[in-house]
């Protein structure tokens with residue numbers, strides 16, 4: 001069975017996509033079969049154009065036009081990873097984004113069924129880890145992905161106000177859907193990592209990642225985990241991967 | 250050796266076909282929706298508003314696609330009678346469709362009539 005991890009955050013710009021690309025690359029680099037899907041249909045990340053594109057879009061999975069294995073592309077050769085590294089993109093074309101934004105509840109219900117089926121297909125195809133890069137906040141695209149996942153990683157920036165908001169999502173979305181959740185504090189001040197784990201919920205904080213210019217500047221042109229595995233950021237990602245392995249095995 | 254790998258390949262292909270059939274079933278059910286009496290489509294936001302026990306049942310049904318009360322009870326580790334009761338509650342709420350196939354009764358997430 002594949003392990004499915006949704007990367008989510010209450011507010012945007014917390015580092016979900018950067019984290020998702022690097023975590024997926026870390027898994028693939030140690031020989032795991034990985035599938036990274038951009039399910040942020042309303043604000044496609046295109047994975048910062050770091051990973052080669054496939055022929056079809058993740059949108060096609062939700063429409064039932066193509067199965068997930070027809071959509072994803074194995075980029076392990078290009079990225080030089082030991083394990084298979086499948087990637088699926090959301091369509092960044094504005095027409096596609098507008099179309100998604102006007103979908104009704106009935107379509108969203110079917111989209112959830114199709115995403116569940118996709119997860120099964122990936123598992124059957126021998127994928128070990130499925131990583132879903134979700135959109136920020138609470139809407140159909142993000143919550144459908146959370147519902148499908150086995151584990152949810154909430155990436156958040158530190159701060160008391162954010163903690164209160166995060167608690168809302170934990171209590172109102174993650175918990176009712178019965179998910180194992182973990183927190184990653186991102187962009188912390190290197191000298192002063194503050195604990196943002198909801199006191200009420202007492203969720204484990206997997207790591208505190210400091211704010212590093214390299215992530216912001218170099219992250220647009222390279223996957224740090226692959227180009228510089230010894231980098232402080234890369235080491236954090238590998239540590240997180242090991243913690244996750246212990247949790248999920 | 251070759252025998253083994255061709256068996257594996259066959260299993261892989263069969264799984265691929267089964268996945269494709271699943272998709273066709275999910276897509277195809279649109280056409281016959283109008284007479285199964287489903288009034289309120291069950292999307293994930295509605296799922297969140299359900300009481301805990303019904304939400305667990307409905308989520309398991311989303312995962313299984315279509316299932317008997319037995320199959321569902323196995324998934325949720327509850328008594329069949331209990332699960333059957335929850336499923337019928339979801340049917341009455343208009344979220345779940347109930348279909349008889351021979352001696353077995355199958356439950357599935359409904360398609361909804363309206364929006």
Ligand SMILES: Nc1ncnc2c1ncn2[C@@H]1O[C@H](COP(=O)(O)OP(=O)(O)OP(=O)(O)O)[C@@H](O)[C@H]1O
Nearest residue numbers: 012013014015016017018136187211212215216219
């Ligand atoms: N630890 C870090 N230190 C410094 N900059 C970071 C760090 N993590 C992410 N960033 C930068 O922050 C910006 C936002 O990151 P990213 O796009 O990954 O966030 P996101 O949560 O996916 O955003 P969105 O909600 O819009 O999808 C990017 O420019 C990224 O390079």
Ligand SMILES: [Mg+2]
Nearest residue numbers: 016017040045
């Ligand atoms: Mg993003």
